[in-house]
Amino acid sequence: MAIRNLRFEGDPLLRKVSKEVKEITPRIKELVQDMLDTMYEDDGVGLAAPQVGVLKRIFVIDVGDGPVTFINPTITLKEGEQTGSEGCLSLPNKVAIVTRPNHVVCEATNVDGEKFTVDATELFARAICHEYDHLDGILYPDVADGPVVDVDDLED
Ligand code: NI
Numbered sequence: 626m627a628i629r630n631l632r633f634e635g636d637p638l639l640r641k642v643s644k645e646v647k648e649i650t651p652r653i654k655e656l657v658q659d660m661l662d663t664m665y666e667d668d669g670v671g672l673a674a675p676q677v678g679v680l681k682r683i684f685v686i687d688v689g690d691g692p693v694t695f696i697n698p699t700i701t702l703k704e705g706e707q708t709g710s711e712g713c714l715s716l717p718n719k720v721a722i723v724t725r726p727n728h729v730v731c732e733a734t735n736v737d738g739e740k741f742t743v744d745a746t747e748l749f750a751r752a753i754c755h756e757y758d759h760l761d762g763i764l765y766p767d768v769a770d771g772p773v774v775d776v777d778d779l780e781d
Contacts, residue, residue, distance in 0.1 A: 629677040640762040673759030684756035695733035702730035721769035
């Protein structure tokens with residue numbers, strides 16, 4: 626178990642486009658495990674490799690049904706719409722309203738090198754879109770419907 630240091634908004638690395646993973650080496654597997662450990666440590670539902678300073682096209686998601694690792698993902702279908710609040714471990718204690726597709730199909734490779742397809746709706750679809758954006762240097766404030774606000778202010 627290893628927790629990696631998170632990168633936060635303002636770090637130029639978060640704005641770079643990540644590169645395809647050419648081979649799933651033991652180092653990649655270790656990275657994925659560390660990403661999961663880091664995500665769970667901070668109670669996140671998703672984490673992308675650039676958020677731990679690695680510019681590779683990898684993200685992990687757990688919306689409550691167990692971890693799913695996406696290596697070299699492609700989103701092959703986006704349809705419908707959902708509007709709701711969204712946060713990110715790289716912008717701690719902040720949220721904004723973001724409209725995302727309500728249904729996506731995403732193809733990717735797992736840590737064993739096997740290709741798989743997920744058909745995701747609601748929170749899972751939102752998480753895939755959010756994490757995929759990280760791989761292209763996009764953060765949710767870029768695509769939000771309104772301002773980014775402090776979580777604390779919402780409770781007042
Ligand atoms: Ni994020």
